Amino acid sequence: MIGYVMDLLLSHGALDVFTQAIGMKKSRPAVLITVICPCDRLEICEDILFRETTTLGIRRRLQERRIIPxxxxxxxxxxxxxxxxxxxxxxxxxxxxxxxxxxxxxxxxxxxxxxxxxxxxxxxxxxxxx
Structure with a gap:
């Protein structure tokens, strides 16, 4: 399911998507999905995460990006x-x-x-x- 979600996010405007295996409270294993997307794609990417995964919440952070020509x-x-x-x-x-x-x-x-x-x-x- 994770690969499918990653492809879906990228096809809907995410600039990058990556995952990390993590341990949650009560020692539950989980996968953290990080999505880097432009502000105008934020709602679409969040909708995909809520619809396609079992997550109950999303943390978001605004970051600046510097690119090389x-x-x-x-x-x-x-x-x-x-x-x-x-x-x-x-x-x-x-x-x-x-x-x-x-x-x-x-x-x-x-x-x-x-x-x-x-x-x-x-x-x-x-x-x-x-």
């Missing part, structure tokens, strides 16, 4: 096309292959995901250096 580029590899996200951090750039694209290429070519990610990253880095 980033761009997404498509690059050609020997395995096919993959997108990479490039974040500009003033003095240096961070390159991250897009997970979904790498998963698709790994399945198509029956390669380990880590190998596909390394190939995509290497090509992206060489393109940036040119």
């Amino acid at each position: 980033r761009e997404i580029f498509s690059i050609e590899t020997k395995l096919g096309t993959a997108r990479v996200k490039i974040a500009d951090r003033n003095k240096f750039k961070t390159i991250q292959p897009e997970y979904e694209d790498c998963v698709q290429l790994a399945k198509i070519h029956q390669l380990p995901l880590s190998e596909v990610q390394a190939i995509v990253l290497q090509i992206a880095q060489s393109i940036l250096q040119d």
Whole structure:
């Protein structure tokens, strides 16, 4: 059920969802679901949690978010096309292959995901250096 709820939250605008195994009062095991969402998606995400889980209450907290400017580029590899996200951090750039694209290429070519990610990253880095 937790995986289903996570997918539902993400498809309705949550930016991220993660879980933690916790112990409640009377030593009861439980799963804590944390949902990070924009304010305009708050009510929708809360409705999903109340409808799809056994929770009787939700704690919420407003937080500020700082993001690094980033761009997404498509690059050609020997395995096919993959997108990479490039974040500009003033003095240096961070390159991250897009997970979904790498998963698709790994399945198509029956390669380990880590190998596909390394190939995509290497090509992206060489393109940036040119």
